[in-house]
Amino acid sequence: MVCGCVCLLAGPPTLLEAQQHDTLFGAPAPPKADSTTPSRGTDSLSVVSGVRLPAPPELARGLTGRTATLTADEVEARGVNSLAEAMDQLPGVTTSEEFDVTVRGFSVSPGIGIPQGVTVYIDGVRANEPDAHEVNFDLLPIEDVEHVDVVYGPSVLLGRNSLGAAVNLVTRRGGPGVEQEAEVAGGTFGRYELRAQMGGGGGPSPWDYYAGVHYEHSGGWREETESRVTTVFGKLGLRQGKWDGTLSYSGAFNRLKQAGSLPESLFYANPRLNFTQGDYFAPIAHLVTLNAQRPVSQSLRLAVNGFARSIDSDQFNANFVGLDSRQRNAARQFGGAAQLSGRVQLGGREIRLLGGVDGDYLNTNVRIYAIPPGEPDSLTEWITTDQVDLGLFAGANMPLVAHLSATAAARFDWIHLPLQDQLEPSQSGLNTYHQVSPRLGLTWSSDRPRRVQEFYAAISRGFRSPALVEVGCSNPDAACPLPFALGSDPPLKPVVATTYELGWRTRRHGVTGFDASASVYRTDVRDDIFFVASTVTAGYFQNIGATRRSGVEVTASWSLPAGIQLYANYGYGTATFQTTATLATTRDTAGEVVHPGDWLPMVPDHRANAGAWIPVRRARSAGEAEIALGIDGRYVGQQWFRGDEANVTSELPDYAVMDATLIVRLREIQIRTAVRNLLNLRYANFGTYAENPTVPGSPVQRWLTPGLPRTVEVSITREF
Numbered sequence: 001m002v003c004g005c006v007c008l009l010a011g012p013p014t015l016l017e018a019q020q021h022d023t024l025f026g027a028p029a030p031p032k033a034d035s036t037t038p039s040r041g042t043d044s045l046s047v048v049s050g051v052r053l054p055a056p057p058e059l060a061r062g063l064t065g066r067t068a069t070l071t072a073d074e075v076e077a078r079g080v081n082s083l084a085e086a087m088d089q090l091p092g093v094t095t096s097e098e099f100d101v102t103v104r105g106f107s108v109s110p111g112i113g114i115p116q117g118v119t120v121y122i123d124g125v126r127a128n129e130p131d132a133h134e135v136n137f138d139l140l141p142i143e144d145v146e147h148v149d150v151v152y153g154p155s156v157l158l159g160r161n162s163l164g165a166a167v168n169l170v171t172r173r174g175g176p177g178v179e180q181e182a183e184v185a186g187g188t189f190g191r192y193e194l195r196a197q198m199g200g201g202g203g204p205s206p207w208d209y210y211a212g213v214h215y216e217h218s219g220g221w222r223e224e225t226e227s228r229v230t231t232v233f234g235k236l237g238l239r240q241g242k243w244d245g246t247l248s249y250s251g252a253f254n255r256l257k258q259a260g261s262l263p264e265s266l267f268y269a270n271p272r273l274n275f276t277q278g279d280y281f282a283p284i285a286h287l288v289t290l291n292a293q294r295p296v297s298q299s300l301r302l303a304v305n306g307f308a309r310s311i312d313s314d315q316f317n318a319n320f321v322g323l324d325s326r327q328r329n330a331a332r333q334f335g336g337a338a339q340l341s342g343r344v345q346l347g348g349r350e351i352r353l354l355g356g357v358d359g360d361y362l363n364t365n366v367r368i369y370a371i372p373p374g375e376p377d378s379l380t381e382w383i384t385t386d387q388v389d390l391g392l393f394a395g396a397n398m399p400l401v402a403h404l405s406a407t408a409a410a411r412f413d414w415i416h417l418p419l420q421d422q423l424e425p426s427q428s429g430l431n432t433y434h435q436v437s438p439r440l441g442l443t444w445s446s447d448r449p450r451r452v453q454e455f456y457a458a459i460s461r462g463f464r465s466p467a468l469v470e471v472g473c474s475n476p477d478a479a480c481p482l483p484f485a486l487g488s489d490p491p492l493k494p495v496v497a498t499t500y501e502l503g504w505r506t507r508r509h510g511v512t513g514f515d516a517s518a519s520v521y522r523t524d525v526r527d528d529i530f531f532v533a534s535t536v537t538a539g540y541f542q543n544i545g546a547t548r549r550s551g552v553e554v555t556a557s558w559s560l561p562a563g564i565q566l567y568a569n570y571g572y573g574t575a576t577f578q579t580t581a582t583l584a585t586t587r588d589t590a591g592e593v594v595h596p597g598d599w600l601p602m603v604p605d606h607r608a609n610a611g612a613w614i615p616v617r618r619a620r621s622a623g624e625a626e627i628a629l630g631i632d633g634r635y636v637g638q639q640w641f642r643g644d645e646a647n648v649t650s651e652l653p654d655y656a657v658m659d660a661t662l663i664v665r666l667r668e669i670q671i672r673t674a675v676r677n678l679l680n681l682r683y684a685n686f687g688t689y690a691e692n693p694t695v696p697g698s699p700v701q702r703w704l705t706p707g708l709p710r711t712v713e714v715s716i717t718r719e720f
Helices: 015-020 074-079 083-089 264-269
Strands: 069-073 094-095 099-105 106-108 118-122 145-152 167-171 177-189 191-202 205-217 227-240 243-253 255-257 282-293 300-317 324-346 349-371 376-402 402-422 429-445 451-464 495-509 514-536 539-560 567-579 581-585 587-593 606-617 626-636 655-666 669-676 682-689 700-706 712-720
Touching: 074 083, 074 145, 074 626, 074 655, 083 145, 083 626, 094 451, 118 655, 167 581, 191 712, 264 700, 282 567, 539 581, 587 700
Parallel strands: 118 167, 514 581
Antiparallel strands: 069 145, 094 099, 099 106, 145 167, 177 191, 177 712, 191 205, 205 227, 227 243, 227 255, 243 282, 255 282, 282 300, 300 324, 324 349, 349 376, 376 402, 402 429, 429 451, 451 495, 495 514, 514 539, 539 567, 567 606, 581 587, 606 626, 626 655, 655 669, 669 712, 682 700
């Protein structure tokens, strides 16, 4: 098995390399290794899988930018339970117990009210929810992925809304023979897990299959935070003639009790307290995806996909100020994409081309209820929308001189977003957005066989249209009671982000392997959408004229004799306002004024990861056990509190956490022991300002979200 780190050495094929070998819709689930030597993931700078549908790898050359790939073995070895946890070791990524994930200063979160700047895909189908572009990480089939590709910066050919990054989960596909695996796990705080997977196919049959089921229960380490997660995944593949296609289903049936932040005094006295007991989120989701591709000539290839997705959710919010509330959402999505890729000769040079169209229809139904004590639920808001999204994209790559190539790509998006108020039809409205997003890049690479050098430069533009909740809650004179009181408020402008990036990478092969990379970036954002809380239970969205994210990322890894592997990465980033603006805040009824240079909240300046994978004992015969140890550490710098955008109080303290994994393997049985927060350090990874009703006068105070204490999980996996 593998270590729990994001490593940079050469290893299994990346998505792009897998495409070259015709495993285009999720590589075949590989046989488990017969040792505990890790199968390493990759961090690629210049050859990017930045397209939603399969294409020859040469077409992506020049779609330059930093990417990282997490393999299924890496995710499994660390014992992570969600995509957010899996990304925690990547450069420039920060997570919190609020399930917020920040990439280069842009957020993706299950929380409504967090402006989202990262897009998540499952086999090329967008997983961001239609009401607020949030991502419910518990719905993603992380146990059934073959690998996860993280593409940093705007992703012109992947789709809209990718300002800071795009993440694509590539699910497993059955391979030759029959493979079966079962796992049982248990750990601290009443956690236990059951998982089973099987797959097969190939040989004389054109069919292949894969199926997985997963059940997880946890009592939660904080009061009243019991959770129950059930996911089901299946994929049927067919290679017949020139066609290669898959049909997959993903389902989730979950119920999560939630805990939020605590007043600072209670955080230090008893971090296990849950100040809003009774909060829960209960979603039911289904996703059906069809992918297919075939050559249409010697130089052209067609790829298509279609999908249908539904989600019904019930979310209860226990408010310590004001009435409790319930939000019930129902969303239905249908869509697809088609893409042609190929090559032509022009002036004696081979031009690689790609172009296509995608679109979807989204029917969203949002109902919000107030819950007076001892009385029936009262429907306060009922909003529906029939949204239509259309996109056109194209790209071309051309060699200029030896070792140097150029790429140009562009995308046009059109979004039709009507807001229909079912209780007050006069509040209905129509919003239409459109934008062209270009990308230009240069890539230079050497062809030395034992030492690869690559340099790149790129400029790209990303676009995010306002979400339904943002459109319906943007009037500062009528702040929305949480979760939200929606209506046809003043229009919001779409967000436009322009990123400039330079990068370098070197890779050396031999007895001792070495891989290093560095990148520097700057993203200028126009009309950033920001949620401001005017009171502890009310707020609204507004455009900010200009903000900026900039930084540097450095990574390195070593592969030493005897199977020892080391890695380290570091990121320094800034996220600042670039205009003067007045924001509402719970700290001051008169609001606060931010100035150019003030930091955006909850974005750390420094972020570092380091770790090692050490084979403790190697098997000399088939009957001997193998033992391996993985150590991972991460450091997160100081962050400004949410609600202190003017940076006038003190920052959230920095913190460091260490994790460890021990794997013992004997024939078909593997025992994994994973310990998170090995030293059991107490820290906070989120901070905000809110009223404290437990203190006379209900003063506005600092609230902190405690980080996870030490947890231990032991799993036993049996292969058949």
